[in-house]
Amino acid sequence: MEGTKEPLGLRAVGSHSSLSEMDDFDLTRALDKPRLKIERKRSFDERSMSELSTGYTRQDSYLDMAHSPGSRSMLDTPLSCARNSFEPHPMVAEAWEALRRSMVFFRGQPVGTIAAYDHASEEVLNYDQVFVRDFVPSALAFLMNGEPDIVKNFLLKTLQLQGWEKRVDRFKLGEGVMPASFKVLHDPVRKTDTIIADFGESAIGRVAPVDSGFWWIILLRAYTKSTGDLTLSETPECQKGMRLILSLCLSEGFDTFPTLLCADGCSMVDRRMGVYGYPIEIQALFFMALRCALSMLKPDEEGREFIERIVKRLHALSFHMRNYFWLDFQQLNDIYRYKTEEYSHTAVNKFNVMPDSIPEWVFDFMPLRGGYFVGNVSPARMDFRWFSLGNCVSILSSLATPDQSVAIMDLLEHRWEELVGEMPLKICYPCIESHEWRIVTGCDPKNTRWSYHNGGSWPVLLWMLTAACIKTGRPQIARRAIDLIESRLHRDCWPEYYDGKQGRYIGKQARKFQTWSIAGYLVAKMLLEDPSHIGMISLEEDKQMKPVIKRSASWTC
Numbered sequence: 001m002e003g004t005k006e007p008l009g010l011r012a013v014g015s016h017s018s019l020s021e022m023d024d025f026d027l028t029r030a031l032d033k034p035r036l037k038i039e040r041k042r043s044f045d046e047r048s049m050s051e052l053s054t055g056y057t058r059q060d061s062y063l064d065m066a067h068s069p070g071s072r073s074m075l076d077t078p079l080s081c082a083r084n085s086f087e088p089h090p091m092v093a094e095a096w097e098a099l100r101r102s103m104v105f106f107r108g109q110p111v112g113t114i115a116a117y118d119h120a121s122e123e124v125l126n127y128d129q130v131f132v133r134d135f136v137p138s139a140l141a142f143l144m145n146g147e148p149d150i151v152k153n154f155l156l157k158t159l160q161l162q163g164w165e166k167r168v169d170r171f172k173l174g175e176g177v178m179p180a181s182f183k184v185l186h187d188p189v190r191k192t193d194t195i196i197a198d199f200g201e202s203a204i205g206r207v208a209p210v211d212s213g214f215w216w217i218i219l220l221r222a223y224t225k226s227t228g229d230l231t232l233s234e235t236p237e238c239q240k241g242m243r244l245i246l247s248l249c250l251s252e253g254f255d256t257f258p259t260l261l262c263a264d265g266c267s268m269v270d271r272r273m274g275v276y277g278y279p280i281e282i283q284a285l286f287f288m289a290l291r292c293a294l295s296m297l298k299p300d301e302e303g304r305e306f307i308e309r310i311v312k313r314l315h316a317l318s319f320h321m322r323n324y325f326w327l328d329f330q331q332l333n334d335i336y337r338y339k340t341e342e343y344s345h346t347a348v349n350k351f352n353v354m355p356d357s358i359p360e361w362v363f364d365f366m367p368l369r370g371g372y373f374v375g376n377v378s379p380a381r382m383d384f385r386w387f388s389l390g391n392c393v394s395i396l397s398s399l400a401t402p403d404q405s406v407a408i409m410d411l412l413e414h415r416w417e418e419l420v421g422e423m424p425l426k427i428c429y430p431c432i433e434s435h436e437w438r439i440v441t442g443c444d445p446k447n448t449r450w451s452y453h454n455g456g457s458w459p460v461l462l463w464m465l466t467a468a469c470i471k472t473g474r475p476q477i478a479r480r481a482i483d484l485i486e487s488r489l490h491r492d493c494w495p496e497y498y499d500g501k502q503g504r505y506i507g508k509q510a511r512k513f514q515t516w517s518i519a520g521y522l523v524a525k526m527l528l529e530d531p532s533h534i535g536m537i538s539l540e541e542d543k544q545m546k547p548v549i550k551r552s553a554s555w556t557c
């Protein structure tokens, strides 16, 4: 967890929008606006890429059916689920209580949840703030429970923060940047609430929160999808907020790839972990955010141009990811036999990957059936590590084709010991150690082997795993993971992460009562109980984005 050494080391960076102006913004007024009375969970029309570009209309796929509320039986819901709906696990009530305790209020309105409510910990750092990424599972839990107001408030508050002028030293950040986190300061004497926000200028290592904007768009769609309230996403403010985020990530540069170039520490892994370049975690979120934005942008004068840019980028991005990031047995074998130094467009080894750079572990790790998106691909560099968030989000966003999604789930099942062990779910696999750890992490004592971001196990990832399981029709895998969580998480006071090869030990510096561990559990439970919730965080396959090459047996079985 990153942030400032002094708890209040954050600056309110707003200059053209002052704190008092901020205060003037009346959340209650926004909330009081008459709401469209539409049945909850009614889906709003998704504008698919293909519909836009070719006038094609969507056909039902097995995934569509999995999304529709009436399709529960399709999903092979295990009996244990039905059991849950009658006898809720005692942890559920405790989790709700803990989640409510973490709520943060601004002028009497709930606007988010703090990262951790750990009184025992002497070092608060910035765990008392509302992190954008951490709030996502809280938001989903509230939406699934029919409490959308906190989510709406959060979306509006962060939108306002985006409007601040942001600087790191003398460098002015892009207009669209969303904060990594914010904090509400209550002045008991003057009875005022003010907000301070961190756009990376206070964070340890001054890391850029590239994922915040993507999560904001994804959450706006989840809110819209869950409530049927189109009025929020259609406001000029939300439309502008989306366009600003999009201008940042769609801008042209010197890139030869459609993927998004990032520095280390730009996402959930917010420390140096050698993910610089084109990390899967960001590419999957980028893809998902583009698709979500596409479904919400109005095709008006300003929106139209963005819609066109998104459509083009999605075509290129899906092609690139599905072909060059995908690894399975066949592809590994092909890379192993690659020639190097090939010149011209006929090159097979396009990025000049040296077969000698394939790490030993991957040969044993790769099952005959199954596959995954590797961590990173750039010239002469393939990071073969498995990253959980990136692969789960690839399934949810349909960046992975249906066959690839099945293959990812197959891999998870085959490599359960390695990827899950005793505590779901490893953030990445495997860890890096010794000399490599020194070079890659810069000797980071928090990221020692099998700890924290370096192969640590993060309970929050349970919700993404569960969602991926439901989308692929394999809820029994999620059930297995939830059983593991239920045997420990509550007893251990909801830690942030676990350490060790099996994920058996509470993390060295893990906070207790970590909100996203709590909310992640609730979301997983609610998803299993009512799989129709999946629609708010999942996008069906867009058949227009066809994979071009077919290379693995696991794709076709």
Ligand code: GLC
Residues within 6 Å of the ligand: 001, 002, 115, 127, 131, 133, 134, 267, 268, 269, 270
């Ligand atoms: C740590 C995590 C980051 C999270 C933050 C707050 O810095 O690495 O992903 O957002 O803690 O929980």
